[in-house]
Each structure stands twice: as structure tokens, then as C-alpha cells.
Amino acid sequence: MTALSSTFDPATDEARVNAQAMTDQLAELDEQLALAVAGGGDRAVARHRSRGKLTARERIDLLLDRDSPFLELAPFAGYGSRFTVGGSVAAGIGVVEGVECMIIANDPTVKGGSSNPSSVTKTLRMQEIARQNHLPIISLVESGGADLPTQKDIFIPGGATFRNLTQLSAAGIPTIALVFGNSTAGGAYLPGMSDHVVMIEERSKVFLAGPPLVKAATGEESDAESLGGASMHARTSGLADYYALDEQDAIRIGRRIVARLNRHKAGGPSTTSPLPPRYAxxxxxxxxxxxxxxxxxxxxxxxxxxxxxxxxxxxxxxxxxxxxxxxxxxxxxxxxxxxxxxxxxxxxxxxxxxxxxxxxxxxxxxxxxxxxxxxxxxxxxxxxxxxxxxxxxxxxxxxxxxxxxxxxxxxxxxxxxxxxxxxxxxxxxxxxxxxxxxxxMGAQQLAEVTYSVSRASALAQGKPFDEEGARAIQQAIEEQISAESxxxxxxxxxxxxxxxxxxxxxxxxxxxxxxxxxxxxxxxxxxxxxxx
Structure with a gap:
């Protein structure tokens, strides 16, 4: 045995100071995580529930095996931007019917689950994790498509989300879409490019364009159900592979799909009964x-x-x-x-x-x-x-x-x-x-470098050097880099x-x-x- 002998003593004053600093930082994170969980806020969540719908995280909880872990990924996507913390998506790795899966759930309480630049960045990262680690993807879909005011930032890169789904399928990595509500425009391609699709009676609506846009584009009058409802897609278009009666039934069907995938891990641990660390x-x-x-x-x-x-x-x-x-x-x-x-x-x-x-x-x-x-x-x-x-x-x-x-x-x-x-x-x-x-580099070092470069440049050109102004700029740069790091x-x-x-x-x-x-x-x- 080569067990490490730790000399760290958590009872010292230094350790207590360090622990308090870490605890304070964790408290700030808890505040930001609460914003991600809150989604579109109390009113939006209440309105969503009044329609008899579950939230994104509630859907994930029902999908997972009982008492199994869920590793949420990128929960702070969008922090510091004008978009809701979390990127309007809840995502992570969880166990479904004994199979580790990548789960990506639109948050419909945030602008109807529409995708903004943070959503796209986060979703692309989740798809990459699924590809590298051969994890089936389960998409819990309820999306109004692109957040149109930000289309220039998402239209071109966002196309990769659809390419990735088809490439995952080609690589033998299953893709499953459970459609809980409207799935419009780009959102329609999530089920359209998935291997397995579940839709819910009178809830799922999947179309490239909703009734108002169809009328504007073609003059055709149509209702949402005949244009893209679950019944139509199950009976007429064939897009729906499974027809669920409600959200819980859709999740049940999704779990059965995973159970029938016949997935086997490529490897496992060297021991199934590892000993815990010797220190707390x-x-x-x-x-x-x-x-x-x-x-x-x-x-x-x-x-x-x-x-x-x-x-x-x-x-x-x-x-x-x-x-x-x-x-x-x-x-x-x-x-x-x-x-x-x-x-x-x-x-x-x-x-x-x-x-x-x-x-x-x-x-x-x-x-x-x-x-x-x-x-x-x-x-x-x-x-x-x-x-x-x-x-x-x-x-x-x-x-x-x-x-x-x-x-x-x-x-x-x-x-x-x-x-x-x-x-x-x-x-x-x-x-x-x-x-x-x-x-x-460190904020202080970077700021000092910019000061030295500006001073050397002024001297080399024979120009007067504003020492006070340069020091003010140096301080501003140090504060900027400290914040950005x-x-x-x-x-x-x-x-x-x-x-x-x-x-x-x-x-x-x-x-x-x-x-x-x-x-x-x-x-x-x-x-x-x-x-x-």
C-alpha cells in the first residue's frame, strides 16, 4: 500500500479562513443556481403548471431511475449575459433503465423554451459529451424554435445541433425525443432527426410553421392539431413512433425505449467495492x-x-x-x-x-x-x-x-x-x-505588462507619458481581468x-x-x- 499521509489540519486558523472563503463563494453559486432552477420566474412557472404541465427538472426527475444520481452540467450557462441563467436548458448525465444517458430538456417557462445563444452553446457541448462518451441522448422537447431577436447569433451555429443528431445516429448512438408541447420551426427538427419519437395526445404540436405563419406564407387556413398535432403525426405523417396519453405516459414510454436499446458499456471499474478515502x-x-x-x-x-x-x-x-x-x-x-x-x-x-x-x-x-x-x-x-x-x-x-x-x-x-x-x-x-x-496571465501581471508597453511606446516615439492616466488604465485593466477570470x-x-x-x-x-x-x-x- 502507498496510502498518502496528509499533514493538512482543518482545525488551524488558516484552514478555517480558507474554508470560510470557500463557503462564501459556494453561497453565491447557490444564489445563481436558484435563478437557473427558477427558469422564467414564479409567474411563468405558475402559468405553465396551470396547464397541467411539469417543469423541465420535474420531467427529468421522473425519467431517471429511482434514487439514481444526476450530474447536472453547465447550470450557469448564460451568466453575465442578458439571457436567463442556465441557457433555458436543463441538461446532464443520468441513469435511465440502468443506462447512462445525456438528458437535454428545454425549459418552456423561459420564452416558451426558445433557443438563445447560450442555449445553442450549451446544447452543442452536451451533444459533444454524448458523442465522445457514447451516451444515448434523450431530448425533452418543448421549444418555440429560435429566439428571433437573437437570430444572427444562433441561426448559423445552431444548425450544428441538427447535424450532430444525425451523426450520433450514424455512429450508433441512440437519439430519443419526448415531445411535451409546441416544437416549432427549428424545434421541429429535434424530433424530426431523432431515432425514436414520443408525442402526447392534445399536447404535442410539431410543425415547421404554426397556423399564423402558414396563413401569412400561403393563405391556407389550418388549426394547430391538424397541422402538427400528435394524433396527426401518429396516424398520418408517421413522425410519431409512440402516442402517449399524458406527460407521465410519455416518460414511461421513453424509459421503455431505453430499456430496449440493448446497450452495454465498453468497460467498467477494476473493483466494484472500492474503499473510500481515509480523510474527510x-x-x-x-x-x-x-x-x-x-x-x-x-x-x-x-x-x-x-x-x-x-x-x-x-x-x-x-x-x-x-x-x-x-x-x-x-x-x-x-x-x-x-x-x-x-x-x-x-x-x-x-x-x-x-x-x-x-x-x-x-x-x-x-x-x-x-x-x-x-x-x-x-x-x-x-x-x-x-x-x-x-x-x-x-x-x-x-x-x-x-x-x-x-x-x-x-x-x-x-x-x-x-x-x-x-x-x-x-x-x-x-x-x-x-x-x-x-x-x-494573472490580473496584476497583465495590467503591469500593458502599463510597461504603453510607457515604452511613448518613450520610443518621443511623446510625453501620462503617468497618472496610465496608472488609472492599469488599475482598470487589473479589475477587468480579475472579474473575467x-x-x-x-x-x-x-x-x-x-x-x-x-x-x-x-x-x-x-x-x-x-x-x-x-x-x-x-x-x-x-x-x-x-x-x-
Whole structure:
């Protein structure tokens, strides 16, 4: 056994301060999550219920196996924009008839479930997760199509949602649409391009154009039921494969469809009875310093998320700013790369590249725990080859084909973010702790660079330099970058798949790893040229 011996003491004053800071950040997240759950607000929800309809999340709850987990993804999509938090869509991974599925539900209390730019971004991300991990998609459809005032931002990219459905079907990944209400214009193509379609008597309405638009376009008079009702599509057009009597019946039929898919996971855990960590999950609240300039040992985090706190560290005496090693998490093998002291040197980069190659040889998924300010700069390090060694690490990350999961727990800046498999490097999942910060560099450093550049430019041109004005601009830039590096801002852009409570990290990663193993886990057999 190589169980980690954690020296972290949650009873110290520093740990209490850290825990309080994390708790305050979690409280802010709870407020934003409540906005997502509220959808269009109390009046819209009341009106929706008065029609005898369930909310999007109630539909999801009924669809899921009893007492099974649901990992909601991108719940803060749209934060900071003019759109409702959540992107007018509730989505995530849940178990239906024993099968892990991607569930995407329009929220009809927000403008009738119409799609805005945040909806499109979030839905495209959910479809990508389904594709990578071979997860059947269940669409809970009630959508008025595009939010027309924002059409220029959604019409062209939004077309990919339909392309993706057909490509998922072609790849043998089932697509199921349960239609709960109006499904108009672009919304009509969700069932139109799904493998299995369920419609509800006198509730489902699926048409490319509703009666008013049909009359305007063709002069034809028609009613909604004959134009696109469930009865018509079940008896005449053939679009409906199943005819449900009410919402509960549609959900029952949806569950039976999944039960008949004959789905089997490509892999499973190495053990079905993993031991829990030896240390309390509550400790995770106090490990990351309130001031990220202060260091912390990521092994204290690892000890609280992996099975039995058992971690076989690889090259522990070499490149010590990056901890690498092997563990199991909920029985699934993982290789872990965790930043130990922020800065990545040449040794860390070379160590990471070798470790990633080994993980690919053994078909082992990789978990990246971010707390890096980037690769080291300076004459000594440039002469020592930091560029080519950093490129080696990024090359290995880019061409690795085993699944990657990234968790941003502290800083994640610059090329260090890339080397640790940030969003652009296609990890299967990206999760963030409330403590994380991510940008091209630290806000203070970036602001200082812009000040220095403006001063040097003025001197080079022989122009007078406004010191007071430049310092004011520097302060404004620092405040801007500080705000833009916050998790909620990045999550609002769907640059992560969710901000998680640190105490839930083991559970979230367990669900993600289980979902990953629906698809084969196969390592790369070749990499790009490593500059030596």
C-alpha cells in the first residue's frame, strides 16, 4: 500500500479562513443556481403548471431511475449575459433503465423554451459529451424554435445541433425525443432527426410553421392539431413512433425505449467495492488558500478523492512542482497530474510528457488538477529550453487519446492552462472549484505588462507619458481581468461543465469516469515530433 499521509489540519486558523472563503463563494453559486432552477420566474412557472404541465427538472426527475444520481452540467450557462441563467436548458448525465444517458430538456417557462445563444452553446457541448462518451441522448422537447431577436447569433451555429443528431445516429448512438408541447420551426427538427419519437395526445404540436405563419406564407387556413398535432403525426405523417396519453405516459414510454436499446458499456471499474478515502471530504473546503499566491499541496486533495487515499507517485524527486502518479477513483484506474507549486519548469514538462505516454500505453484515463501560473520565464530558463520542453508537454496532451478530465482548483494561467489540458485541448469533462481563476496571465501581471508597453511606446516615439492616466488604465485593466477570470464568468460561457462544491469532487469524478467507460478507452500509438 502507498496510502498518502496528509499533514493538512482543518482545525488551524488558516484552514478555517480558507474554508470560510470557500463557503462564501459556494453561497453565491447557490444564489445563481436558484435563478437557473427558477427558469422564467414564479409567474411563468405558475402559468405553465396551470396547464397541467411539469417543469423541465420535474420531467427529468421522473425519467431517471429511482434514487439514481444526476450530474447536472453547465447550470450557469448564460451568466453575465442578458439571457436567463442556465441557457433555458436543463441538461446532464443520468441513469435511465440502468443506462447512462445525456438528458437535454428545454425549459418552456423561459420564452416558451426558445433557443438563445447560450442555449445553442450549451446544447452543442452536451451533444459533444454524448458523442465522445457514447451516451444515448434523450431530448425533452418543448421549444418555440429560435429566439428571433437573437437570430444572427444562433441561426448559423445552431444548425450544428441538427447535424450532430444525425451523426450520433450514424455512429450508433441512440437519439430519443419526448415531445411535451409546441416544437416549432427549428424545434421541429429535434424530433424530426431523432431515432425514436414520443408525442402526447392534445399536447404535442410539431410543425415547421404554426397556423399564423402558414396563413401569412400561403393563405391556407389550418388549426394547430391538424397541422402538427400528435394524433396527426401518429396516424398520418408517421413522425410519431409512440402516442402517449399524458406527460407521465410519455416518460414511461421513453424509459421503455431505453430499456430496449440493448446497450452495454465498453468497460467498467477494476473493483466494484472500492474503499473510500481515509480523510474527510469536508477538509477540501479549507485546503486551497483564500489568497492563491500562497502554495498548497495537491496531495492533500488527492488523499481526499481517490480510493483508500492510495497514490503511487511517479518520479516524486524529479520535477517536484508537478505531482504525477497512479490511483483508482470509485474503482476506475486514473493517472493524475497535479500542480504542486504553480510554476512549471522544464523538468515538470518532460516528466508530464513521459507520464502521459505511459498512461496511453496502459489505456488509463488522466485527471488534471490545475493550480499553475504557467511555464517559467527568464533568460536561464529560455536558454535551458523551456519553450521546447513546454511544447513537449502540450504535444503529449494534444495527441493523447485516453480520456482526460480537468479540474481547476486554483490558478490556471497561460500556457500552463494548455499544458494541463484546458478546454481547448478537448478534455472529456472540465469542472471548476469556486476558488479557481483562469486567464492568459494573472490580473496584476497583465495590467503591469500593458502599463510597461504603453510607457515604452511613448518613450520610443518621443511623446510625453501620462503617468497618472496610465496608472488609472492599469488599475482598470487589473479589475477587468480579475472579474473575467472568475469561475462564474467562464462557466457562463460554457468554458467548463460546471462549478462544483469541493466536497462533491469524488462523486462528480466517479460519475464522469463511469460515463467515460461507455466508450472504449484506447491510448495513442503515436505523438507529434518531440523537440529534444
Amino acid at each position: 471530504a469536508d477538509d477540501l473546503l479549507g485546503i486551497v488558500p483564500a489568497d492563491l499566491k500562497n502554495p498548497f499541496d495537491p496531495r492533500d486533495v488527492i488523499a481526499r478523492i481517490v480510493d483508500d487515499s492510495d497514490f503511487d507517485e511517479f518520479k516524486p524527486l524529479y520535477g517536484s512542482s508537478l505531482a504525477t502518479g497512479w490511483a483508482q477513483l470509485h474503482g476506475f484506474p486514473v493517472g493524475i497530474l497535479a500542480n504542486a507549486r504553480g510554476v512549471l519548469f522544464s523538468e515538470e514538462a518532460q516528466k508530464a510528457a513521459q507520464f502521459i505516454q505511459l498512461a496511453n500505453r496502459s489505456n488509463t484515463p488522466l485527471l488534471f488538477l490545475h493550480n499553475t501560473t504557467g511555464f517559467m520565464v527568464g533568460k536561464e530558463y529560455e536558454q535551458g529550453g523551456i519553450i521546447k520542453h513546454g511544447a513537449m508537454m502540450i504535444n503529449a496532451v494534444s495527441n493523447s487519446t485516453v480520456p482526460h478530465i480537468s479540474v481547476l482548483i486554483g490558478n490556471s494561467y497561460g500556457a500552463g492552462h494548455y499544458g494541463m489540458c484546458g478546454r481547448a485541448f478537448d478534455p472529456r469533462f472540465v469542472f471548476t472549484w469556486p476558488s479557481a481563476r483562469s486567464s492568459v 472568475l469561475p462564474l464568468v467562464l462557466s457562463g460561457l460554457v468554458y467548463d461543465d460546471g462549478i462544483i462544491d469541493p466536497r462533491d469532487t469524488r462523486t462528480v469524478l466517479g460519475i464522469a469516469l463511469s460515463a467515460i467507460h461507455n466508450a472504449p478507452v484506447e491510448g495513442a500509438t503515436s505523438f507529434g515530433v518531440f523537440r529534444m
